[in-house]
Amino acid sequence: NAGVTQTPKFRVLKTGQSMTLLCAQDMNHEYMYWYRQDPGMGLRLIHYSVGEGTTAKGEVPDGYNVSRLKKQNFLLGLESAAPSQTSVYFCASTFGLGGSDYGYTFGSGTRLTVV
Amino acid sequence: DAKTTQPPSMDCAEGRAANLPCNHSTISGNEYVYWYRQIHSQGPQYIIHGLKNNETNEMASLIITEDRKSSTLILPHATLRDTAVYYCIVRPRYNFNKFYFGSGTKLNVKP
Numbered sequence: 001n002a003g004v005t006q007t008p009k010f011r012v013l014k015t016g017q018s019m020t021l022l023c024a025q026d027m028n029h030e031y032m033y034w035y036r037q038d039p040g041m042g043l044r045l046i047h048y049s050v051g052e053g054t055t056a057k058g059e060v061p062d063g064y065n066v067s068r069l070k071k072q073n074f075l076l077g078l079e080s081a082a083p084s085q086t087s088v089y090f091c092a093s094t095f096g097l098g099g100s101d102y103g104y105t106f107g108s109g110t111r112l113t114v115v
Numbered sequence: 116d117a118k119t120t121q122p123p124s125m126d127c128a129e130g131r132a133a134n135l136p137c138n139h140s141t142i143s144g145n146e147y148v149y150w151y152r153q154i155h156s157q158g159p160q161y162i163i164h165g166l167k168n169n170e171t172n173e174m175a176s177l178i179i180t181e182d183r184k185s186s187t188l189i190l191p192h193a194t195l196r197d198t199a200v201y202y203c204i205v206r207p208r209y210n211f212n213k214f215y216f217g218s219g220t221k222l223n224v225k226p
Binding site: 035059 | 133149151156157158160164177202214215216217218219
């Protein structure tokens with residue numbers, strides 16, 4: 001049981017490049033989330049999904065897009081990377097309504113640097 | 116949503132109990148108190164949650180005041196591995212779209 005797996009773990013991008021971060025969970029969770037964490041700060045919600053085929057905006061969605069084509073995967077895309085998007089990105093998942101409420105399970109993070 | 120206030124940092128001697136306070140004076144009746152911790156730069160880890168009764172699990176105890184305006188997370192015998200940032204979060208149960216992390220408390224466990 002791997003839990004929540006994020007790929008890649010590290011990445012350096014040049015300004016203007018694009019990339020996709022992948023989050024995969026094997027716990028049959030309904031809800032999935034993308035957060036970013038800047039140095040010395042708490043986590044801020046970018047986008048989330050309450051089920052396959054659904055997505056919604058969080059606190060800081062600008063500059064990011066997401067897709068949830070399969071229940072187990074949640075993709076975060078940066079179309080044109082900017083230095084302000086240098087951060088650590090965390091994916092999380094949870095059962096959702098009717099499920100066990102043990103909070104979120106987080107991945108180990110993707111460290112992205114935009115130069 | 117209720118906001119939380121936590122001290123930015125605390126120290127604790129190894130082997131002693133660590134008591135981490137959280138103020139949530141604007142909490143509403145359907146909001147639960149959750150605690151997470153983040154060790155170094157890893158993903159946050161769930162610790163415990165509760166509504167109004169005190170809760171205990173293998174990791175920690177959660178004490179919620181009778182008026183629910185504050186709570187305390189207790190690590191009964193802190194170890195060096197408990198050094199982490201601890202986040203107190205309040206949100207309605209099953210409202211999974213309102214889970215906001217603040218700055219938390221950096222707990223330093225010292226030998």
